[in-house]
Amino acid sequence: MKKNYLLMKKICAVMAVVLLLSCSEETTLVAVSGIEIRSEEYSLRPGETLQLTASLSPDDATGFDRAVWSSDDESVATVDPSGLVTGIREGEVTISVTTGYADASLTLRVGPDIYIVGDHGGLNTLWKNGRKVWSDGFGGKMSRILAQGGHTYIAAFATDPVTAYNHAWLYVDGEATQLSGRFSEAYAVAVSGNDVYVAGCECEDEEYDMLKNRPVLWHNGVPSYLADYGYANDVVVAGADIYVAGFVTHDWNNDATLWKNGRAQKLSDSGISAATGIAVHGEDVYVSGSDVDPETFTTYAVVWKNGIPERYEEHAVVTDICVSPEGDLFASGYVVDYANRTASAAMWKNRQRIDLDSGGLEANAMSIRISGGRVYVAGITRQAAGISATRAVLWVDGTLVPLEDDPRTSATAYSVAIVE
Known part of the structure; x- marks a missing residue:
C-alpha cells in the first residue's frame, strides 16, 4: 500500500512538471504582428x-x-x-x-526580361524589368543596349572628370572596355558571331574640336573612319553586310548617310538632315531620321526605304526604327508643338502616328522594339510645368510605365532590349 502511494506521488510530480513545462511553453509563444x-x-x-x-x-x-x-x-x-x-x-x-x-x-x-539603358542623375544606368540594377558611377551616356546570344552589349561613353572629355566604351556583360583615348562617343552596337561592331564618333585632334568629329566604326576594338567629319549613329549586321547610319558634315552642312560595307550613300541633298536608325527586313533597308525642307526650313520625320525618302509629318523627328516579323514598320520619335513650346512622344506603325501618353508636358520616345507581339518604347517625360527633372519611362503597347528612379533627379531612357 505504501509502495502504491509512493508510486502515485511520483507520477503526480512528473505530471506537475510536464504541466509546468507546458504552461511555460505557452507563455513563450510570440504572436505574429x-x-x-x-x-x-x-x-x-x-x-x-x-x-x-x-x-x-x-x-x-x-x-x-x-x-x-x-x-x-x-x-x-x-x-x-x-x-x-x-x-x-x-x-x-x-x-x-x-x-x-x-x-x-x-x-x-x-514575361520577357526588359533591359533599358540610360542615365540617372547624370550617371550611366541599367534598368531590368523596371528596377535600377546597376550604375557604373560615371557621368556620360549609355546609348544603346543589345541582348543577343545570352550576352548583353552596351555602347556608351563616359566623361573624364579631369579633362571633361567623353570617351567611348563598350560593356559586355558588365565588363567595360575603353575604345578610344581621344574625345569619342559610342552610339550603337551590333554583333555577328565573334565580331562586335560599335558605331560612334571620334575627334580627329588630340584637343577636342566639335567640328572635327569623325564617323567611326570599331570592329573588335579597331577603328575605321567612314568620312572626314560626321557621326555614325547606328549599326546593323544583316547576313554578310554591315550597315551604318549617320550623317556627314561638310561646309556647315549635315547630309544623312547610309554606309553599306564602308561605301557611302547620301540620302538627302537638303544640307540639314541626319540618319538615326536602321532596320533590315528581307531585301529592304529602312533608315530613320529627319530632314529639313531647304525652302521652308520645316523639319520632317523621315524614313528612307532603299534610299527613297518617305516623309511622315512635319515638325517631327524619328529616333529609332524596327520591323516586326510580320513586316510591319514601327518607328519612335517626337512631334514638336511650336505654338505651345512642347514636344510629345509618338510612335508610327506603317506611317500611321500613335501618340504616347506623356504624363506631363514634355516627352520623347527614344528607342523602339517588338517582341511577342508587344511594342516596347523607351524614352523620357517631364512630369509638370516648372519641374526641370525628366523621368525615364517605358511604354508597353502605349501604356506608360515609369522606371525606378528619384523624381527629384533627372533620368533618361535611351535604349530598350527584350530577352524572351
Missing part, C-alpha cells in the same frame, strides 16, 4: 521558377509552420507550399502568404 515577402527578382519568364521567402515580425514570432501560399491567377503563375513560383504565361500575378495572424502579398510580372 507582420509578415513580409522577400524576392531577389520581381519578374520571371514562362517556364522559369522563382523562390520567394517570407519573414515574420518580430523576429522571434512563432507560427511560421502554418504559412499558406496562394496565387490569384494560376494560369499566369503557380506557387507551391514552400513559396516556389513557376511562371506559366505572360501577365501579372499576385502571390500571397498568410499565417492566420498576418498576411502579405507581392505582385510579379511573368
Whole structure:
C-alpha cells in the first residue's frame, strides 16, 4: 500500500512538471504582428521558377509552420507550399502568404526580361524589368543596349572628370572596355558571331574640336573612319553586310548617310538632315531620321526605304526604327508643338502616328522594339510645368510605365532590349 502511494506521488510530480513545462511553453509563444515577402527578382519568364521567402515580425514570432501560399491567377503563375513560383504565361500575378495572424502579398510580372539603358542623375544606368540594377558611377551616356546570344552589349561613353572629355566604351556583360583615348562617343552596337561592331564618333585632334568629329566604326576594338567629319549613329549586321547610319558634315552642312560595307550613300541633298536608325527586313533597308525642307526650313520625320525618302509629318523627328516579323514598320520619335513650346512622344506603325501618353508636358520616345507581339518604347517625360527633372519611362503597347528612379533627379531612357 505504501509502495502504491509512493508510486502515485511520483507520477503526480512528473505530471506537475510536464504541466509546468507546458504552461511555460505557452507563455513563450510570440504572436505574429507582420509578415513580409522577400524576392531577389520581381519578374520571371514562362517556364522559369522563382523562390520567394517570407519573414515574420518580430523576429522571434512563432507560427511560421502554418504559412499558406496562394496565387490569384494560376494560369499566369503557380506557387507551391514552400513559396516556389513557376511562371506559366505572360501577365501579372499576385502571390500571397498568410499565417492566420498576418498576411502579405507581392505582385510579379511573368514575361520577357526588359533591359533599358540610360542615365540617372547624370550617371550611366541599367534598368531590368523596371528596377535600377546597376550604375557604373560615371557621368556620360549609355546609348544603346543589345541582348543577343545570352550576352548583353552596351555602347556608351563616359566623361573624364579631369579633362571633361567623353570617351567611348563598350560593356559586355558588365565588363567595360575603353575604345578610344581621344574625345569619342559610342552610339550603337551590333554583333555577328565573334565580331562586335560599335558605331560612334571620334575627334580627329588630340584637343577636342566639335567640328572635327569623325564617323567611326570599331570592329573588335579597331577603328575605321567612314568620312572626314560626321557621326555614325547606328549599326546593323544583316547576313554578310554591315550597315551604318549617320550623317556627314561638310561646309556647315549635315547630309544623312547610309554606309553599306564602308561605301557611302547620301540620302538627302537638303544640307540639314541626319540618319538615326536602321532596320533590315528581307531585301529592304529602312533608315530613320529627319530632314529639313531647304525652302521652308520645316523639319520632317523621315524614313528612307532603299534610299527613297518617305516623309511622315512635319515638325517631327524619328529616333529609332524596327520591323516586326510580320513586316510591319514601327518607328519612335517626337512631334514638336511650336505654338505651345512642347514636344510629345509618338510612335508610327506603317506611317500611321500613335501618340504616347506623356504624363506631363514634355516627352520623347527614344528607342523602339517588338517582341511577342508587344511594342516596347523607351524614352523620357517631364512630369509638370516648372519641374526641370525628366523621368525615364517605358511604354508597353502605349501604356506608360515609369522606371525606378528619384523624381527629384533627372533620368533618361535611351535604349530598350527584350530577352524572351
